[in-house]
Amino acid sequence: MSQLAQQLAGGQFVVTAEIAPPKGTNLAPALDGARKLRGVTAVNVTDNQGANMRLSSLALAAQLQQSGTETILQLTCRDRNRMALQSDLLGAAAFGIENLLLLSGDHGKFGDHPDARPVFDLDSVQMLDMASGLMAGTDMAGKPLNGVPRFFPGAAVNPAAEPFELMFQKVTKKVASGARFFQTQSVFEHGPLERFMAAMAPLRVPVIAGVLLMRSAKMARFLNANIPGVKVPQPLIERLEDAGDPMAEGLAIARETVGWARELCQGVHLMTLGHEDQIPAILA
Amino acid sequence: MIISELKPLDELQLALSACDKLFLVGCAACATACKAGGEEEVFKLQEWLATQGKEVSGSVVIDEACHIMRAARELRHHRNAVQEADALVVLACGSGIQSISSNVEKRVVGGLNSMFLGNVRRFGHYEEMCSLCGDCILNETAGICPVTTCAKGLLNGPCGGMEDGRCEVDEEIECAWRLIYERLQKQRRQGVFARRVPPKNWSRRRQPGRYRLKNGGR
Ligand code: SF4
Ligand code: SF4
Numbered sequence: 001m002s003q004l005a006q007q008l009a010g011g012q013f014v015v016t017a018e019i020a021p022p023k024g025t026n027l028a029p030a031l032d033g034a035r036k037l038r039g040v041t042a043v044n045v046t047d048n049q050g051a052n053m054r055l056s057s058l059a060l061a062a063q064l065q066q067s068g069t070e071t072i073l074q075l076t077c078r079d080r081n082r083m084a085l086q087s088d089l090l091g092a093a094a095f096g097i098e099n100l101l102l103l104s105g106d107h108g109k110f111g112d113h114p115d116a117r118p119v120f121d122l123d124s125v126q127m128l129d130m131a132s133g134l135m136a137g138t139d140m141a142g143k144p145l146n147g148v149p150r151f152f153p154g155a156a157v158n159p160a161a162e163p164f165e166l167m168f169q170k171v172t173k174k175v176a177s178g179a180r181f182f183q184t185q186s187v188f189e190h191g192p193l194e195r196f197m198a199a200m201a202p203l204r205v206p207v208i209a210g211v212l213l214m215r216s217a218k219m220a221r222f223l224n225a226n227i228p229g230v231k232v233p234q235p236l237i238e239r240l241e242d243a244g245d246p247m248a249e250g251l252a253i254a255r256e257t258v259g260w261a262r263e264l265c266q267g268v269h270l271m272t273l274g275h276e277d278q279i280p281a282i283l284a
Numbered sequence: 285m286i287i288s289e290l291k292p293l294d295e296l297q298l299a300l301s302a303c304d305k306l307f308l309v310g311c312a313a314c315a316t317a318c319k320a321g322g323e324e325e326v327f328k329l330q331e332w333l334a335t336q337g338k339e340v341s342g343s344v345v346i347d348e349a350c351h352i353m354r355a356a357r358e359l360r361h362h363r364n365a366v367q368e369a370d371a372l373v374v375l376a377c378g379s380g381i382q383s384i385s386s387n388v389e390k391r392v393v394g395g396l397n398s399m400f401l402g403n404v405r406r407f408g409h410y411e412e413m414c415s416l417c418g419d420c421i422l423n424e425t426a427g428i429c430p431v432t433t434c435a436k437g438l439l440n441g442p443c444g445g446m447e448d449g450r451c452e453v454d455e456e457i458e459c460a461w462r463l464i465y466e467r468l469q470k471q472r473r474q475g476v477f478a479r480r481v482p483p484k485n486w487s488r489r490r491q492p493g494r495y496r497l498k499n500g501g502r
Binding site: 077078082103104105106107109118120121122123124125126129130140156157158161162163165166167169170173176177185228229231 | 435436437438439440441442443444445446447448449452453461462465477480481482483484486
């Protein structure tokens with residue numbers, strides 16, 4: 001069982017972070033960055049995040065795992081069909097990767113290869129079913145596996161999405177398809193998170209709240225314009241704008257959000273975008 | 285209908301650089317309706333070709349250019365003019381262009397780019413609502429196609445990019461799943477939300493498509 005699975009099962013408050021593979025083959029900064037992480041249970045390894053082509057998430061996750069960092073492998077439906085996704089999951093298992101975050105994936109329009117043909121052969125619910133099937137010993141064609149993988153599959157959710165009931169229908173489907181934990185989009189407001197967690201209570205699936213470290217008002221506006229599903233509310237943008245030291249204000253905002261997560265959720269997922277050294281300060 | 289548009293003129297210019305005399309073909313069906321290959325557009329093409337120093341040996345607008353036998357018949361009617369030409373220029377969808385190219389030995393230059401099977405919102409506004417997947421889910425989705433009108437073709441509800449019910453790919457467009465959800469609610473039924481939709485059977489859409497009516501259509 002992965003540490004993440006154990007700690008969540010044991011009711012411990014977990015901390016996850018994320019690392020993006022390089023554009024190119026130089027793994028040193030990513031491996032180095034992972035080594036320096038403190039107080040983190042597992043690290044998400046992103047998969048062509050924002051539809052920008054990078055080294056494969058599986059390759060970096062395998063390296064991290066072998067150098068002793070527990071990973072959460074992100075896999076999207078955008079770039080691979082059902083055969084490639086199954087192959088990669090079996091490959092991940094062979095490298096000892098257990099934690100998965102199975103995603104639809106941002107549309108290719110947002111990235112650096114907008115002319116690529118999007119795949120979306122499966123959606124995230126179907127991919128969770130696929131992982132559950134592999135764990136039960138058969139592939140999607142019903143053929144038996146020689147060596148059965150063990151996974152701890154997770155899914156993503158935007159707790160502030162509207163219409164709420166529509167979003168939550170899909171959460172219910174993801175749980176039915178085998179999602180054992182959720183990691184959320186960046187959380188910016190207490191109210192929507194509280195409402196979401198109240199709806200989650202009967203499902204008994206742990207939720208790790210997404211916390212984004214914003215360094216400036218400019219960055220917040222950029223995220224609003226360019227990252228699907230991220231909507232930094234105007235009052236927060238103003239706080240960053242009016243602050244003498246925007247980075248310190250961003251840290252303060254992140255700390256408040258971690259506080260809400262401690263009150264409502266089972267963990268936090270810290271998106272520090274290159275400022276991993278600030279993680280202890282965010283958790284303090 | 286099939287929505288198509290005229291290719292960029294510099295691309296056409298290049299494709300026609302080795303040809304002096306041309307026979308023009310339009311289509312009276314879709315290409316006429318979307319103002320890409322009807323009488324009017326064939327005439328405009330002829331005028332443009334004149335400015336390029338090209339000669340036109342004749343022209344025809346075929347009833348439905350995708351009908352291979354009908355295209356053959358029309359080309360036979362214009363045998364001499366076709367014979368005279370160095371190439372045929374076809375203002376029809378890719379299907380129509382291939383009816384022509386399968387009926388003549390001569391070079392065929394397609395003048396249009398074919399885009400999608402489109403509904404007409406109002407004159408000159410076309411929207412893709414069906415992408416011919418071969419396994420229709422509309423009866424469960426309140427008559428709104430997620431395969432086509434969701435930018436990712438998702439089958440089990442909206443992605444994380446939906447913002448206030450709008451699509452992450454184009455905020456002018458409403459998320460297909462929100463529309464499906466609202467219409468099902470109005471109809472007081474669960475529809476597609478009652479089950480987890482399994483992965484799509486894409487073998488239904490194996491290309492190239494072939495279909496024959498049973499008993500020869502009788
Ligand atoms: S599900 Fe959509 S794409 Fe498939 S046949 Fe029906 S309308 Fe067309
Ligand atoms: S926002 Fe809605 S329509 Fe757009 S890609 Fe996501 S699910 Fe599909």
